[in-house]
Structures are given as structure tokens and as C-alpha cells.
Amino acid sequence: MSADPIRRYGLGTRLALVVACATLPALVFLGVWVESQRRVALDEARAWTQRMADVTAERHADFFQTVRSTLEMLSISPAVRLGDMTRCVDLLQETQRRRPWMANAWVVDETGRVVCSTDGSLTAPALDAETRTRMAQSEFGMSDIQNGEVAPTLLAAMQVRTPLGVRSMIVESRLHLAHLEAYAALPESRDDDLVIAVDRKGRALSYSDDHREQVGKQVGAHPVLQAVLAGGEATVGAVHDGIDRIFSVATVPGWGARVIVGIGQDTVLATSQRSLALGIGWALLILLTTSGLGWLSADRLIMRSVRVVRDAAVEMADGAIGRRADVGGAPREIRELATAFNRMTDRLEELALHDQLTGLPNRRYLGARLMDMEAAGAPIAVMVLDADNFKQINDWHGHAVGDAVLKTLAERLVVAIGEDGFCARVGGDEFVIVVTGADANALPLRLIAIAERVRAALGAPIDHDGHALSITGSIGGALRDAGVSDLIELFHNADRALYAAKAAGRNCFVVFDGSQPDTVPADRGGMRTTRTAAA
Numbered sequence: 001m002s003a004d005p006i007r008r009y010g011l012g013t014r015l016a017l018v019v020a021c022a023t024l025p026a027l028v029f030l031g032v033w034v035e036s037q038r039r040v041a042l043d044e045a046r047a048w049t050q051r052m053a054d055v056t057a058e059r060h061a062d063f064f065q066t067v068r069s070t071l072e073m074l075s076i077s078p079a080v081r082l083g084d085m086t087r088c089v090d091l092l093q094e095t096q097r098r099r100p101w102m103a104n105a106w107v108v109d110e111t112g113r114v115v116c117s118t119d120g121s122l123t124a125p126a127l128d129a130e131t132r133t134r135m136a137q138s139e140f141g142m143s144d145i146q147n148g149e150v151a152p153t154l155l156a157a158m159q160v161r162t163p164l165g166v167r168s169m170i171v172e173s174r175l176h177l178a179h180l181e182a183y184a185a186l187p188e189s190r191d192d193d194l195v196i197a198v199d200r201k202g203r204a205l206s207y208s209d210d211h212r213e214q215v216g217k218q219v220g221a222h223p224v225l226q227a228v229l230a231g232g233e234a235t236v237g238a239v240h241d242g243i244d245r246i247f248s249v250a251t252v253p254g255w256g257a258r259v260i261v262g263i264g265q266d267t268v269l270a271t272s273q274r275s276l277a278l279g280i281g282w283a284l285l286i287l288l289t290t291s292g293l294g295w296l297s298a299d300r301l302i303m304r305s306v307r308v309v310r311d312a313a314v315e316m317a318d319g320a321i322g323r324r325a326d327v328g329g330a331p332r333e334i335r336e337l338a339t340a341f342n343r344m345t346d347r348l349e350e351l352a353l354h355d356q357l358t359g360l361p362n363r364r365y366l367g368a369r370l371m372d373m374e375a376a377g378a379p380i381a382v383m384v385l386d387a388d389n390f391k392q393i394n395d396w397h398g399h400a401v402g403d404a405v406l407k408t409l410a411e412r413l414v415v416a417i418g419e420d421g422f423c424a425r426v427g428g429d430e431f432v433i434v435v436t437g438a439d440a441n442a443l444p445l446r447l448i449a450i451a452e453r454v455r456a457a458l459g460a461p462i463d464h465d466g467h468a469l470s471i472t473g474s475i476g477g478a479l480r481d482a483g484v485s486d487l488i489e490l491f492h493n494a495d496r497a498l499y500a501a502k503a504a505g506r507n508c509f510v511v512f513d514g515s516q517p518d519t520v521p522a523d524r525g526g527m528r529t530t531r532t533a534a535a
Helices: 013-076 085-098 129-138 177-183 223-231 265-293 298-318 332-353 362-375 390-395 399-420 443-459 487-503 522-535
Strands: 101-108 114-117 138-143 153-164 165-176 194-198 206-207 235-238 242-249 258-263 383-387 422-425 430-435 462-464 465-469 474-479 509-510
Touching: 013 085, 013 101, 013 138, 013 153, 013 177, 013 194, 013 242, 013 258, 013 265, 085 101, 085 114, 129 462, 153 177, 153 383, 165 177, 177 206, 194 223, 194 390, 206 430, 223 235, 223 258, 223 390, 242 265, 258 265, 265 522, 298 332, 332 362, 362 422, 362 430, 362 487, 383 399, 383 487, 390 399, 390 465, 399 422, 399 430, 399 443, 399 462, 443 509, 474 487
Parallel strands: 474 509
Antiparallel strands: 101 114, 101 165, 138 153, 153 165, 194 206, 194 258, 235 242, 242 258, 383 430, 383 474, 422 430, 462 465
């Protein structure tokens, strides 16, 4: 046995062991990082709860100022200052309609007599001594929670300046506590968040998280909330629902009420736990990936790309059309080879499917296209066209002129057919036109229309070196209907119609209707075989 056991292992295993050992410090660092993230998350949670507490306290302060402004507006109105009962009642009721938080309102004179009220009541609620003292100092005061007959409420009061000076005439209003729920809604809600607004005596003005039964009750005596209210700093603990939260508190300016905002500690730490799981997952992924890469060599990676190009070349040599080699991640030289191969494939595909003289689709393209149309169940109509007396042009003017004439004929056919079909060259001066894009009912009319456009296009003289060459075409058309079994029979019918057109004097179009005799030669110089293969 070897004295060095590690020699028994291959290079890949050695690399895997090295990577594993190198990963251990990273795992230690990961643990330290996760703990630091945990502390950062807690600090961010404390900052968030304090910010939300400050924002919510400002919103309650806005409510406080809204109440004060409303009562101040009432206190300076002539109807209240002069004690005009009718106008005073109308004013109070109109204000109540416009202020959903206002339950009732009264105007009380210096003797305690109710001058007017929203509900006709002659008895106003008694203000507590603390509220009256604050009111005497600032002309406006808002009480702590008052236990009403139906639900806990707040009372607000404003002194009235009469023409005789400040008197003990007071505008009082009872406020709906339920309206404060809107002011306690956080602008940035999170899971397990909690908002509690308490008055100066620690009773709940509002309490979120489906604990509305706590409203009006003394919640400031709870140990955690008591610590929050007393400490003024972020505190961790559970309240009535048993969820551990991080709490912060803020005082409502001008009012003295306070707002407590909490967020679930588990919610905060869940981020760190997810970071830990994600970090461990990444560490394992890196370990496995790096170890796997150790088993691969540069030659293998290169050969993988070479095999892609090789397989594409073999398939193309076996007759596959349109085969491409995609080696996007390969080295530059192999990408250049694949690009050259793909360009060659494009060129070969062009040569394989198009006529080199005219650029029209060839017999192979025609056959594939017709097979697709037949498989799709599309209605099919074809026309076969022979150029009349084209052999004379070749004999009299030479093959170069004949080729030029064929190119011109091809261009004219493409223009005449337009978007209604396509044309293929299947022989020397022989073309096949396929009608597309029409339903079965419209197909016959479109077939005739295309044929007339083709005849008109071919009838124009062709100018060549100052000579006007005239050429016409004989056209035979056929439709694939229930009586036609296959494409071979369809082209045979078109051939019969073509021969009927030639027999009628050429330069005409005949549609097969079953009356044309089967005068097509068995071979026809190879054309029946050609068209059968094309079909």
C-alpha cells in the first residue's frame, strides 16, 4: 500500500478536497456576517418603529389641531358669540355634518346653561378639572378618555370671546374615538405591526390588530407598555396578543397623548434567517459547482462545442435543410467556425430551394410547401404555365437571350401574382403557380383573376438590345376538391387543362372541369415525372 493515500485519488477528487477546505473559512465568515446582519436588522427595526411612531404622532397632532380649529371657528362666529339659539343650532349641526369625528356639540354660558346644542340637549357633559385648568391657560383643552353611555369618547372645549370680553361661555364637543383609527394607520405596514395610541393617563385611544376591545381601557399598566411609556426608548416584549415585538413611542405635540408602534421580532429576524439559509445554499452551490468543474478539462469543454459543429455538418450531409450550429459559449475560434458553417448552410439552403437563374422557388420548395398546405387542410389551386414558342427564341437569338427572357418572365409573374400566391420554376420554360390565402368558395374566382393578370403581364413585349420580343403563355388550372384524391391527380388535371389551352390556340387559360381529354403524354419529355415529383 502506498505511504501517501492521497496519491490514490485523481485530480478531480484532489481539487474537490481543496475547494472544500477553502470553503470552510468562507462558512465561518458567513456565520459572522449573518450575525452582523441580525444586529443590523434589529437596529433598522428600532429605527423604523421610532420613525413610524413619530409620523403617527404627527398625524394625531393634525387631528388635535383640526379639532381646535373647528371649535375656534365656532367660538368666533356671531351666532355663538351673541347667543342666537336658532342660528347657533344650525351652525353646530352643519359643522357636525362636515366633521365625522364630532358626536355632539354644545354652547354653554357662564351660568352653565346650554345656549344651543346639536341634538337639543340642555345638559352638557362636565369637563374634568384638569381639562378646565388647561383650557383656562390656553383657551382650548382636550380631555382624556371619558366613559360615555355607549362608547368611550373624548371631550374638547374652547372659550368664547363675546362682545363684552372673555366670558365663561364655552363651546364643547364630544368626539368619536373610532375616527382615530384612520390616524393610527401606518404609512408603511409590515407583518405583525401594532399601533396603540394612549391618553395622558395610559388609556387606549386606539388599538390596532383586531384588539378594539382594549379601546377605553387602561393599557398603560401592562408591564411592557409601561416600560415603553416610561423609558422612551425601543423596548422588546409581548403585550395582549403574546407576540414579541420591538416597540417605540412618540408624544403627540400639543395634546400630550402618546403613540406606541411595534413590529414583530420574529418578522425582523426572519430576514436574517433567510439570509442564513440563502448563504448556506450559496456556499453549497459554490462547493458543488467548483468541485464539478474540477472534473472537467479545457479539452472536454472545447470538444463539446466541436461536436455541435460536427453533428450539424453530418446532418446537413445526410440531407437536412436549415441545420444550425449554436456554440455561443465556445472559444472565439470555434464561434468563428460555427458562424462560417451557418453562412455556408444558409447559402446551400438557398441553392437547394431556389432556381439559380430566376431566383424563383424550385421543385423541391414547391413540393414541401404543397405538402404543408395539404397537411393543414388548406384549399389548394394550381396553375401550370408553359411559355409559348420559347424554343424559337433560344434557336434564333441564343441561350443568353433565352435566359434573359426567362428572368423577365419570372419577374412579371411575381408582380402579377402579388400576395395571392407564389410561383415556382419546375423546368426550362415551365412554371407552377400556387394560389394561397383564400377560402374554398373564393378560390375559383381568385384562380381566374390571377390567370388574367398573368396573361396580361406576359403579353407585353420584352425589349432586348433594341429588339421587341413577344412571348405568350398557355395556362392550365385545377382545384383540389372532393373528387381529387391527391396532389398527383391535381397536377395531372392541371396538365390536361394546359394541353387543352394549347389545343385551343395557345395564349389562353383553361380550368380543368373534367371535360378535357386525357391527352397528356405518358412521359411528356419528363414533365409529368417532374410535376409528380414536385407534388
